[in-house]
Amino acid sequence: MPHPSLRQALKNDEFILAPGVFDMISAKVADGMGFRALYATGFGVTASHLGLADVGIATYTDMVSRMGTIAKGCKTPVISDADTGYGGLLNVRHTVRGYEDAGVTAIQLEDQEVPKKCGHTPGRKVIPAEEMALKIRVAAEARQSEDFLIIARTDARTGHGLDEAIRRGLMYADAGADVIFIESPESEAEMAEVGRHIKKPLFANMVEGGRTPIVPADKLHAMGYRIAIYPAVGFLTIAGALERAYGQLKADGHSNNMSVNADYSFAKMCELMGFPDVWEFDRKWAAAAGNLPPAKAAE
Template sequence: MLHSTVPSHEKRRLLREGLASGRLLRVPGAMNPLTAVLIQELGFDGAYVSGAVIAADLALPDIGLTTLTEVAGRGAQIARVTDLPVLIDADTGFGEPMNVARTVQALEDAGIAGCHLEDQVNPKRCGHLDGKTVIETDEMVRRIRAAVTARRDEGFVICARTDAAGVEGLDSAIDRAKAYIEAGADMVFPEAMRGPADFEAFREAVDVPLLANMTEFGKSELLTVEQLESLGLNMVIYPVTTLRLAMGAVEEGLRVLRDEGVQTDLVDRMQTRERLYELLDYRAYNAFDGDVYDFTL
């Protein structure tokens, strides 16, 4: 009710234990807090907050237009409602190394368990689009060092994302990842891997946890949990899946409503009022204050 009762440091411990467990953590994107509640109920290992989803929710493209305040605010809303660790997309850290330091501390304050920072130029673009540009390795190393130095809770996971494979080639991306690990990154996120061979090359080259991005309509082959586990991946995110599912259903429903003038044919596709109230845990609020929940379904 109201807030998760699991403190932030405990969520960070759970994330680190999960990454060290040898199993694959399954982490869907939470497009809003209610989705995070459902992710927890259905037994996933964590919730992910996508920068692309935050931008899309604001009707903006994923080109670095969102701010730290907007991203940390959405992260805090999602972390508030779930006992699961939350990993958040911190883009390029919103500026220079000092901005990166502030970003990490703001995300710690928001109750987030970890973030990933990327080596694109600022402003960035979606990792599965052409035309990306990456910064020099030394500049990204400074970003990572700033993040590591700024964090106050050693449990907070700092993940280095590299977009270099699509720009400079796979070998360069691996070399960059090694430099980022040397700078203190706890985990590596190789973006836009094309298939199992790319992941296998990364797994052979580095010994820290690896994150796989299984986003739809991108450059990566969609691999199963079993395939990712066999490749030695430690976490898989599905960053935009819930938004795409929701917006597809919303668009279809609005077309029916426009064309038919009534939503009768849509009702059986909707989440029921009873199910919504179950997710919102209305009954717990009733137990707390009978004046709040004074009706029957």
């Protein structure tokens, strides 16, 4: 079931800061740190699962399975990238029901043409606003719980300007979206302009090296933003750490000098993955298992 805490936080005018997670190691680490929500990033999940660019190659089946594994493996509510809804109106209904059944609390649907592209990359094209508004209406009707949030994203800013992006955001709000996501505003002034026009909770995408400036949470809140995601911070950090570690291993021929041994021990990883529970189970049942009669030899 979706967590009611996110809808309640929005109702209470609170701010939700969500780190990007992309596999179960990143999800488990973030889950224990007290965040209000986690953001299951389409870029990161596609990269970690398929090793491919986030350009619409990952299917609904690929994504709902991975997003469900993350959601069910965490106590923290999960906001999930659901791309374009993977097709037309019937696909959108199927997507909403599938992600909700998978344990996700909120999904992001975007108005790009298929195949979609990552939001901070060039070449994105959008469908007519009226078509997307209909998708949002279908999505809002398809959910089983009101605690399942619909986040409507428009990618119109880059190709069609801020005014068109705001117009679309207002349309999607009227269609029933709970949260509005204007992708890729290019300055703090543009972000503030979005907040002056759209009065529903706003969603900020903070991508290191992306098209939008990184703005602190208190300033975002003052502009009207209520959710900020940091989708890339996890996988950029991990990729950099791996590159350094593997490079040192290749250069030294051993791992004795690696700082990773001190930063995150094997024992700590075992604890994160739940090995203490397995060991306790083994201790509890070892005597009973040892007293089982031997198997009879085949006659």
